[in-house]
Amino acid sequence: MLDELKKEVLDANLALVKHGVVLFTWGNVSARDKETGLVVIKPSGVPYETMKAQQMVITDIDGNIVEGELSPSTDLPTHLEIYKADDSVRGVAHTHSTYATAFAQAGRSIPCYGTTHADYFYGAIPCARALTEQEVNGKYEENTGKVIRETFVGKSFESMPGALVKNHGVFSWGKSADNAVHNAVVIEEAAKMAIFSEILNPKLEQVPQYLLDKHYLRKHGKNAYYGQKK
Ligand SMILES: [Zn+2]
Numbered sequence: 001m002l003d004e005l006k007k008e009v010l011d012a013n014l015a016l017v018k019h020g021v022v023l024f025t026w027g028n029v030s031a032r033d034k035e036t037g038l039v040v041i042k043p044s045g046v047p048y049e050t051m052k053a054q055q056m057v058i059t060d061i062d063g064n065i066v067e068g069e070l071s072p073s074t075d076l077p078t079h080l081e082i083y084k085a086d087d088s089v090r091g092v093a094h095t096h097s098t099y100a101t102a103f104a105q106a107g108r109s110i111p112c113y114g115t116t117h118a119d120y121f122y123g124a125i126p127c128a129r130a131l132t133e134q135e136v137n138g139k140y141e142e143n144t145g146k147v148i149r150e151t152f153v154g155k156s157f158e159s160m161p162g163a164l165v166k167n168h169g170v171f172s173w174g175k176s177a178d179n180a181v182h183n184a185v186v187i188e189e190a191a192k193m194a195i196f197s198e199i200l201n202p203k204l205e206q207v208p209q210y211l212l213d214k215h216y217l218r219k220h221g222k223n224a225y226y227g228q229k230k
Pocket residue numbers: 026094095096168169
């Protein structure tokens with residue numbers, strides 16, 4: 001079942017490697033089926049070179065396996081928390097991409113210093129707090145999702161399709177598995193640009209609100225006009 005979505009999830013996982021945001025088996029991507037609400041995720045620890053669409057694992061929103069021979073990615077509970085938080089999320093990606101993870105390890109949000117960032121993220125990409133010892137020793141992956149949700153209280157998962165988790169890495173999401181990967185790649189690029197911008201000008205400030213509004217809102221929302229008219 002969900003053969004098309006399995007292929008999409010496989011391709012999205014391979015795209016993480018192609019775009020250089022994942023080494024070995026460190027990343028993972030999932031997608032949620034619109035009709036059934038079931039989640040398709042990559043299996044745990046299978047090398048990307050030999051991974052097949054049929055090895056993708058299908059679970060329900062509580063992580064019960066519906067179809068699949070292999071164990072799902074260990075980060076599944078984090079993905080599920082993000083799906084539960086917002087119905088609009090159809091795909092989730094996770095990476096330890098270098099520049100963005102440098103911000104996560106430093107416990108810093110990625111400031112918005114330019115239009116590349118502002119085209120995709122409506123402000124600084126937030127860094128969720130570190131997990132407590134109890135949270136790490138308890139349901140670790142689920143708690144990772146919970147600290148992301150905590151960071152997004154009063155914030156939109158749609159206008160901020162990604163977050164860092166302190167001492168860990170990047171989670172991104174979007175309208176599909178492919179879109180979540182796209183956002184993971186943009187987060188890495190925005191982080192890289194931010195690091196170099198701060199080196200060149202340590203007193204740098206974030207872009208002014210009017211520039212952020214212009215760039216984000218011309219691509220998103222009801223008055224968007226970027227691209228071709230549909
Ligand atoms: Zn991780």
